[in-house]
Amino acid sequence: MSNLTEIFKNHKAFIPFVVADDPDFDTTVANIVALADGGADIVEVGIPFSDPIADGAVIQAADLRAFASGVRTKTVFDIIAEARKQTTVPIVFLTYLNIVFKYGYDAFCQKCQALGVSGLVIPDMPYESKAEIMPAANKYGIDIIPLITPTSGHRIEKIAKNATGFIYVVSSLGITGERNEFFNGLKDLVSEIKNYTDVPTAIGFGVYTPEQAKTMASIADGVIIGSAIVDIVAREKQAAPKAVEAFTKAIRSAMDEGTKASV
Known part of the structure; x- marks a missing residue:
């Protein structure tokens, strides 16, 4: 499959998230490049969807802004094509299944390969x-x-054993959005996953500060941050790339500091 797993070897991976076409085409391209320049290991790009059941208010609002500007699946592919002129950072899509189904599974995956998109996170597709x-x-x-949640229970083994790329570990019950409390069994959840696979784990949903990122990096192989970055984009609009890069550097520094402290 892709080379995503290799990214996690001897290094805690930071995976930031942005919504495509929020606030516009050119700013999204600049945000992807800024994330890469700030130290992102993988960039997760969200394809706007009308019913994003896993996403909280911040990302839902970003989807609506993108729809208001006329985003289409083709727009998202064009954004990645433009970003590819400036960065080779690994990219994965966060998408919902109907988008891929409507485009056509073969055609969608072929387009991903052509653009260097390495993986798909599809929250509404059961294993x-x-x-x-x-x-x-x-x-x-x-x-x-795949996503593994605190309620995956007996399904953890089969999901983990068949995983490729990395495993998205959901930090808590509910939808995305900044939070101060997480599932208190995260360490045990990651340990159980590791019983069944060597595929790396990355914790997401709710992480939004450098200190939280450092903590999550001590538990898993990587950290995913979405709403905090989407919120920066909402506030800064076309000026977002500079702020996004600064935030990424702060997260990257905290994760590296935590890694050094644990050695």
């Missing part, structure tokens, strides 16, 4: 339903990145 997309994903070397 048991992934067989329909896997032929196209395997054909074009695209990782279908």
